[in-house]
Amino acid sequence: MDKITALDALAALGQETRLDVFRLLVRAGPDGLAAGEIAARLSTVQNTMSAHLKVLDRAGLIAARREGRSVCYAADMTGFRDLLAFLMEDCCNGAPGLCRPAIAAATCLRQDEHQSTDHDAWKGPT
Template sequence: MDTKTALDAFAALSQETRLRVFRLLVEAGFDGLPAGDIARDLGVPHNTMSSHLAVLARAGLVASRKDGRSVIYAANFDGVRALIAFLLQDCCRGRPEVCAPLLDAALGPIAALCCPPSPRTEA
């Protein structure tokens, strides 16, 4: 990851609603959530939510997929890993063993970091 990409990610997360969206999508895991559910859960108008989701997507922090007429958004865990790796690059002046536990937790398999996604029921 280059500096500009990292700055874009930090800028995207530096706004309260977008940070709340991102945290909600991390909680949702790989299944993600429909855009309408995200807007409803956070009490944000749909058109405003679309703008926030677009900013997060351009920053590489969320990804979307079509599911029928819905657009499902999910955290882009590869993008998050890249951002964390950028932050910890050249850790501890050549003594990576000092940061190894943090790196293992941050960059290890995502399945080891979070609970498996729960099945969503459609209303």
């Protein structure tokens, strides 16, 4: 990840509603939620929510997929892991390998919480 991409991601998360959306989608797991459901759960008008979702999508923090007439969104854990890795790249006196446990702990869920085998990004590093 380069600095500009990291700044875009940080700017996207630097707004209260977008941070709430991202955290909601992380909790929702790899199946994600429909845009309307996200708006309802966060008590936000749908067109306003749409704008927030676009910002998070452009920043590489969420991914959209169409399901019939709905658009569903899920947290993009690879994008989030890349952001964390970028932020921690120079940690530990230039030895980023020392920070790998912190990155892994911050970005992965225990396998027994999400049994789905087709969403590898949710399983964490292998």
